[in-house]
Amino acid sequence: MGGKPDTFESVDWTETGGRLSTLSRRDRGALLAGLALVAAFCYDFVVVAADQPTITFPVEWNVTQLDWLFVTTLLALLFYVVVPLYGNRRLTAYYWREFRKNRMAVLSLFYLVAVFLIGTIGPIFLEQPGLALERAYQPPAYLSVDSTVPVNCIGEVVNGQCQGTMEHPLGTTGDGKDILVLIVYGMQVSMKVGLISTLLVVTIGTAVGTVAAYGGGLVDEVLMRYVDIQLVFPAFFLYLLLTYLFGGSLFMFIIIFGLTGWGSIARLVRSEALQRAEEAYVTAARGSGAGTLYVIRRHLVPNVSNSVITAATLLIPGFILFEASLSFLSLGDPTVPSWGQVIANGRSDLSTAWWVSTFPGVFLFTTILAFNFMGDALRDALDPRQER
Amino acid sequence: MSRSLLDVEGLTKHYPVTEGVLRNEVGRVRAVDGISFTVDRGETLGLVGESGCGKSTAATTTLRLEEPTDGRIVFDGEDVTAYDDAALKRFRRRAQMVFQDPTSSFDPRMSIGESVAEPLRVHGMRDRERRRRIVGDLLDRVGLDADDMDRYPHEFSGGQKQRVALARALVINPDLIVADEPVSALDVSVQADILDLIDDLQSAFGLAIVVISHDLGVVREVCDRVAVMYLGEIVETAPTERLFEDPRHPYTRALLGSTPIADPRRRGQGTRLTGDVPSPSDPPPGCRFHTRCPEVILDEDYDIDDETWRAVLNLRLRVVGEGLDLGAARRYAATGDEAGPEAVDPAAVKAAIREEFGVPAELADRAAESALSTALDRVLDGDHDGAAERLADAFPTVCRRERPGLVPSDTDLSATEWAAITELRAWVATLADASEEAVLDRLRDRCAEETDREGELDRLAVRAAFRLPEPLSDSDAERTVGAVVDSLLTGRADDAAAELYGTFGSLRESACHLDD
Numbered sequence: 001m002g003g004k005p006d007t008f009e010s011v012d013w014t015e016t017g018g019r020l021s022t023l024s025r026r027d028r029g030a031l032l033a034g035l036a037l038v039a040a041f042c043y044d045f046v047v048v049a050a051d052q053p054t055i056t057f058p059v060e061w062n063v064t065q066l067d068w069l070f071v072t073t074l075l076a077l078l079f080y081v082v083v084p085l086y087g088n089r090r091l092t093a094y095y096w097r098e099f100r101k102n103r104m105a106v107l108s109l110f111y112l113v114a115v116f117l118i119g120t121i122g123p124i125f126l127e128q129p130g131l132a133l134e135r136a137y138q139p140p141a142y143l144s145v146d147s148t149v150p151v152n153c154i155g156e157v158v159n160g161q162c163q164g165t166m167e168h169p170l171g172t173t174g175d176g177k178d179i180l181v182l183i184v185y186g187m188q189v190s191m192k193v194g195l196i197s198t199l200l201v202v203t204i205g206t207a208v209g210t211v212a213a214y215g216g217g218l219v220d221e222v223l224m225r226y227v228d229i230q231l232v233f234p235a236f237f238l239y240l241l242l243t244y245l246f247g248g249s250l251f252m253f254i255i256i257f258g259l260t261g262w263g264s265i266a267r268l269v270r271s272e273a274l275q276r277a278e279e280a281y282v283t284a285a286r287g288s289g290a291g292t293l294y295v296i297r298r299h300l301v302p303n304v305s306n307s308v309i310t311a312a313t314l315l316i317p318g319f320i321l322f323e324a325s326l327s328f329l330s331l332g333d334p335t336v337p338s339w340g341q342v343i344a345n346g347r348s349d350l351s352t353a354w355w356v357s358t359f360p361g362v363f364l365f366t367t368i369l370a371f372n373f374m375g376d377a378l379r380d381a382l383d384p385r386q387e388r
Numbered sequence: 389m390s391r392s393l394l395d396v397e398g399l400t401k402h403y404p405v406t407e408g409v410l411r412n413e414v415g416r417v418r419a420v421d422g423i424s425f426t427v428d429r430g431e432t433l434g435l436v437g438e439s440g441c442g443k444s445t446a447a448t449t450t451l452r453l454e455e456p457t458d459g460r461i462v463f464d465g466e467d468v469t470a471y472d473d474a475a476l477k478r479f480r481r482r483a484q485m486v487f488q489d490p491t492s493s494f495d496p497r498m499s500i501g502e503s504v505a506e507p508l509r510v511h512g513m514r515d516r517e518r519r520r521r522i523v524g525d526l527l528d529r530v531g532l533d534a535d536d537m538d539r540y541p542h543e544f545s546g547g548q549k550q551r552v553a554l555a556r557a558l559v560i561n562p563d564l565i566v567a568d569e570p571v572s573a574l575d576v577s578v579q580a581d582i583l584d585l586i587d588d589l590q591s592a593f594g595l596a597i598v599v600i601s602h603d604l605g606v607v608r609e610v611c612d613r614v615a616v617m618y619l620g621e622i623v624e625t626a627p628t629e630r631l632f633e634d635p636r637h638p639y640t641r642a643l644l645g646s647t648p649i650a651d652p653r654r655r656g657q658g659t660r661l662t663g664d665v666p667s668p669s670d671p672p673p674g675c676r677f678h679t680r681c682p683e684v685i686l687d688e689d690y691d692i693d694d695e696t697w698r699a700v701l702n703l704r705l706r707v708v709g710e711g712l713d714l715g716a717a718r719r720y721a722a723t724g725d726e727a728g729p730e731a732v733d734p735a736a737v738k739a740a741i742r743e744e745f746g747v748p749a750e751l752a753d754r755a756a757e758s759a760l761s762t763a764l765d766r767v768l769d770g771d772h773d774g775a776a777e778r779l780a781d782a783f784p785t786v787c788r789r790e791r792p793g794l795v796p797s798d799t800d801l802s803a804t805e806w807a808a809i810t811e812l813r814a815w816v817a818t819l820a821d822a823s824e825e826a827v828l829d830r831l832r833d834r835c836a837e838e839t840d841r842e843g844e845l846d847r848l849a850v851r852a853a854f855r856l857p858e859p860l861s862d863s864d865a866e867r868t869v870g871a872v873v874d875s876l877l878t879g880r881a882d883d884a885a886a887e888l889y890g891t892f893g894s895l896r897e898s899a900c901h902l903d904d
Contacts, residue, residue, distance in 0.1 A: 006518055006521040006522050006525065007522060007525045007526070008522050008525070008526050008558060008559050008560070008561050009561055009593070011508075011513070011522070011560075011561065013481060013511065013560070013561075091540070279492045279493075279495075280487040280488075280489055280492040280493035281492065281493050281494055281495045281503070283448075283453060283485070283487065284485065284487065284493055284506075284553075284556065285506060285510070286453060287451060287453055287480060287484060287485045288480060288484070288506060288507035288510045288511075288556075288560070289476075289477040289480035289481060289507070289510050289511060290506070290510045294510065298495075298498075298506075299495050299497075302495070302497040302498075303495065303496070303497055
C-alpha cells in the first residue's frame with residue numbers, strides 16, 4: 001500500500017477480486033480438526049487391528065464407530081456452539097441474563113452439564129461391570145433388605161436384614177453389577193444417543209431447509225416433497241427389521257433415526273428462512289454480489305439458529321426416551337448398558353429389589369425433565385421475535 | 389464525458405399471475421411497464437409517485453436484483469441485461485442500493501463493522517485488518533465513530549443505521565447508488581441530516597444517485613432532476629425546479645397539489661385526486677391516468693365545465709367497468725317513500741344516480757343532456773351495454789382511446805419518434821468504446837433485414853432499422869439524428885453517442901394528450 005492511508009477510495013479493485021471464500025476462521029478451524037479426526041479414524045481403521053485398543057495412553061481405549069461419531073459431535077459442538085458463545089461475549093451475557101430468569105432451567109443446566117461430564121469422562125476410568133453372581137441384589141447404602149434377597153450379603157446382617165454398604169452405594173442388580181457404575185455408563189449412552197442423533201438431524205434439517213427456502217422453485221419443490229415422503233417413512237419398522245436381521249446396535253439406532261428424523265426440522269427451518277430471505281439485508285448482500293452459498297451460510301443459517309437450537313433441546317430428550325423404550329422392550333443394543341435396559345432387567349424383581357429399576361428410572365426421568373425445562377427457557381431467551 | 393452513466397430504456401417488469409397446479413399464467417401484474425430515464429455522473433435523479441406505482445420495482449430491476457421482463461439497461465457503455473454472472477458481480481461493485489427500512493437492512497447477527505465490510509469481503513478482500521481500517525475510516529466520514537464497528541444493529545437509532553447503510557453502499561466505491569425511500573422511515577428531524585449527508589457524499593465522490601421517494605419535499609431537497617411515475621409508467625421528467633414551478637402533466641399537478649404549500653398566495657390551487665389507483669394487473673386503456681385525471685380531454689365541443697365533465701366521465705367509467713349498482717340507487721331513491729325500492733319512480737332513481745356521481749340534475753348543454761338521459765334510461769332498462777355505447781359515442785375522449793407516449797416538451801417530435809431516438813441512444817451507448825470495425829459489424833447485424841439487395845449498408849437502412857422516419861417532425865432533432873447516422877456509418881460510435889447525449893440527454897419530457 002506504500003504507506004497510503006487505507007480508505008475505501010484507495011482500494012484498487014483490479015488487484016483484488018479473487019474468489020470469495022465463504023469459510024470463516026472458525027470454519028477453517030473446524031475443517032482442520034475434522035481432517036485430523038478423519039486421519040485418526042483412518043489410522044484406527046486401517047493400521048490398528050479391530051480387537052486392539054486404539055490408544056493405550058493415558059488409558060486403554062478401543063475407539064468404536066460410535067465413539068468416533070461422538071468425538072465428531074463434540075468437536076462440532078465446540079466449534080459451532082462454544083466458540084461462537086465465547087467470541088460473542090456480550091450477546092452471550094445477554095442470553096445468560098435472560099436464561100437466568102428461569103431458575104429451574106439453571107438448575108437443569110447444571111444437572112445436565114454434570115451428567116454430560118460424568119457420562120463422558122466416567123466410563124474411561126470405571127470398568128464396565130461384569131457378571132458377579134455372588135454380589136447379586138445388594139441393597140443401596142444405608143438401606144437394608146431381608147437377608148434372603150441377596151444370595152450373599154456383603155454388609156452386616158442385623159435382625160435378619162442385610163445392610164447396604166458404600167462398596168455399592170446404589171446397590172447391585174440380579175447379575176451383581178454395581179448400579180452406580182451402570183448409571184454412569186447409561187449417562188454416556190444417553191448423551192451419545194441424544195447428541196449424535198440430534199446433531200445429524202439438525203445439520204441435515206438446517207441444510208435442506210435453508211437451501212429449499214432460498215433456492216425456491218423446483219429445488220424447494222423437490223426437497224420438500226421428499227421431506228413429505230420421509231415423514232411418512234416407517235423408520236421404526238426399518239429398525240425392527242434390521243434388529244431382526246443383524247441384532248440391535250446403538251450405532252444403527254443413531255444412524256437410522258438420525259438420518260430419517262430431520263423432516264420436521266427442515267420444515268421449521270424452511271418456514272423461518274423464507275421470512276429471513278425477504279429481509280433487506282439479504283437483498284443488500286445479493287446487491288453486493290454475494291452468491292447463494294454465501295447468503296445461506298452467512299445470513300440464513302445464523303438467523304434461523306435460535307429456532308434450531310430450541311427445537312434441538314426438545315429433540316434430545318425425545319431420542320433418549322425412545323432409546324430407553326426400545327431397550328426396555330429388549331429391542332436395543334444388548335451389549336450397551338443403557339438405562340432402559342437396566343430398568344427392564346429389574347422389573348421382575350420390583351417386589352424384592354426395588355432399587356434395580358428405580359435408580360436408573362429416576363435418572364432417566366430427571367434428565368428428560370431437565371432437557372425440557374432447558375428447552376423452554378432457551379426458547380424464551382433466544383426467541384428472535386423478542387430480540388431487541 | 390458527455391455520455392450518461394446510466395441509460396435505462398423501455399424497462400419492463402411484469403409479474404405473472406398463475407393459477408392451479410400447472411401454474412397457468414392467467415394475468416400479469418405490470419409493475420413497471422416500459423420506463424426510460426438517464427442518470428449522469430454526479431447527478432441525482434428523483435423517482436416519485438404514489439405507493440404501488442412501481443418505483444421500488446424499477447429500482448431493483450434497474451440493478452438487476454430482479455430480472456427485467458424487457459428493456460435495456462446501459463451502464464457506462466455496457467448492457468447490464470446481457471451480463472453473465474461474473475460481469476454482473478463486477479457491475480454490483482459499481483452500483484449499490486440503500487433500502488427503506490434501516491432495521492431490516494442489517495443482519496441482527498452481524499456487527500455493524502461486519503455488515504459494512506461485507507461488500508469488501510464479497511469482492512475478494514481477504515485481509516481482515518485492512519477491511520477494518522477501511523470500515524473505521526468510512527464510519528468516521530458518515531458521522532459515526534470507528535469504535536462503533538463492534539456494536540450490533542439494535543444498538544443504533546434509525547438515523548444512525550441509515551448512515552451505516554450509506555457507508556455500506558459506499559464502501560466499494562460505487563459510481564451509482566440507488567436509494568429506495570432512504571428517509572421515509574425516519575423522524576423528520578433526522579431526515580434532514582441524512583439528506584444533507586447524501587448531498588455531501590455526492591459532491592465529495594461525484595456519485596450518480598437515484599432517489600426513490602413518495603415525498604416531494606425530499607425530492608425537491610436532493611434531486612437535480614425528477615421523473616414522476618404513475619402505474620408503472622413515467623409520465624413526466626423535468627429538472628427539479630422547473631417541475632415544481634411549472635408542472636406539465638396533470639398527475640404531477642395533482643401530486644404537487646396534494647402537498648401543503650406554505651404560501652398563502654398559492655392556496656387553493658391544488659387539484660384533488662378522486663378514486664383509487666387502478667390495479668397494475670388490469671391497467672386502464674389509453675392514458676393510465678384518465679380514470680382519475682381532473683383534466684381529461686373531451687373531444688366533442690359541449691358547453692359543460694371541467695368538474696361536470698369529470699363527474700360524467702366517472703359515471704361513464706363505472707357503466708363501462710363494473711356497472712352501476714341499481715339496487716342501491718333504488719333504495720336510496722326510495723328513502724321516505726312508502727312504495728318501497730321496487731316501485732320507486734324511475735326519475736327518482738336517475739336523480740339518485742346523478743347525485744351519487746355529482747352530476748347536475750340537468751346538464752347545461754342540450755346535446756350532452758339528451759345523451760346522458762338516454763344512457764340512464766337504458767341502464768334502468770337493464771341494457772348496460774347499450775348505455776355504455778351511448779355514453780362512449782356522446783362523450784369520446786382521446787385519453788381513453790390512445791396511450792400517450794413520453795415526448796420532449798420543447799420539440800415537435802412525436803412519441804414514436806422519441807421512443808425510436810431513445811432506443812437508438814441506448815444502443816449507441818453500448819458501442820461508444822468499441823472499434824470502428826466492431827461498430828460497423830454490430831450495425832450490419834442490427835440492420836440486416838433492412839439492407840438492400842446488394843447488402844449495402846446505407847442511411848436509409850439504418851433509419852429503417854431504428855424506425856426513424858425521414859425527415860423527423862422536428863428540424864433540430866433531424867439534424868442531430870442525421871449526423872448520428874452518418875457517424876455510425878463511418879464507425880465512429882463515440883461521436884454518435886456524444887451527439888445524441890448532447891442534444892437529447894436529460895430533456896424535459898411529458899406524456900399527455902394535452903401537450904399535442
